[in-house]
Amino acid sequence: MTLQRLDHLYAMLMPIDLLRVVDIGANPMNSIAPYRDLLDRGMCCLTGFEPQQDTLVTLNAQKGPNETYIAAAVGDGTSHCLHLYHGSGLVSLFKLRAKTVGHLRGLRRAARNTGTIDIKTQRLDDLPQLGRIDFLKIDIQGAELMVFENALRSLESVIAIQTEVNFYPLYDAAPSFGDIDVFLRQHGFVPHSYMHIEKRIIQSRFSGELTKEDATQMLDGDILYLRDLSGIADWHSDDIKRMALLADGVYDYADIVLRCIDVLQSRGLLQQDQIDTYLALRDTL
Secondary structure (H helix, E strand, C coil): CCHHHHHHHHHHHCCCCCEEEEEECCCCCCCCCCCHHHHHCCCEEEEEECCCHHHHHHHHHHCCCCEEEECCEECCCCEEEEEEECCHHHCECCCECHHHHHHECCCCCCCCEEEEEEEEEECHHHCHHHCCCCEEEECCCCCHHHHHHCCHHHHCCCCEEEEEEECCCCECCCCCHHHHHHHHHHCCEEEEEEEEEEEECECCCCCCCCCCCCCCEEEEEEEEEEECHHHHHHCCHHHHHHHHHHHHHCCCCHHHHHHHHHHHHHCCCCCHHHHHHHHHHHHHC
């Protein structure tokens, strides 16, 4: 994805307002948020939720004008025990499954328990100040389904969800990928792409004896769900514009952008010369 192309697409679409992004579990974990280019260029606004105070301090110190971070845990609106671990990326409302920590290599040190705290969660549907949500990114170590189940009203406006899912049971009683998949399909979303799949080596007495030993067990990963694009001809034009911006500025998915452009042009909202310039930029840069 090139910024010149993104700038042209944004000017061509002329969205009526900024794309609205909600990031639940905004801890960047030494990675760049996928919506960062849109945020840096003033094309979206972000509301991030992060209950870990040290991480929240860092996020607020580095935030831009369109970023708001809230010191809250999103869930079902009740109090839960937050389990803290040496690896901050494992902190969860669920307790790590001891059998998994012993079964897969590379988890023991990060899985060392450092305490628990009681934490009050908030339902997305109880936060009207959020307004419309277009893109929902969520990574909260097993509690994703809890959030979805308590966000039925909020999900009505969402066109894309990037969520973490568990393939192998990492936490006791945490919902699986299958549980999340069934729920999101029931509410109009379909899986589109895997962003990342984390694999681990199965532990044995001979682990480390081989020069090369491939990780084979899927543990968890991030997957992108989209509002079913087969019905895009019935979407509001503003939602189609938002989808085009997400597809280009976050994921660099040309086919989705071109489908959006196709529908918008059929409604008389785009000129051919604008489209030709976009196609040329995508073909040459």
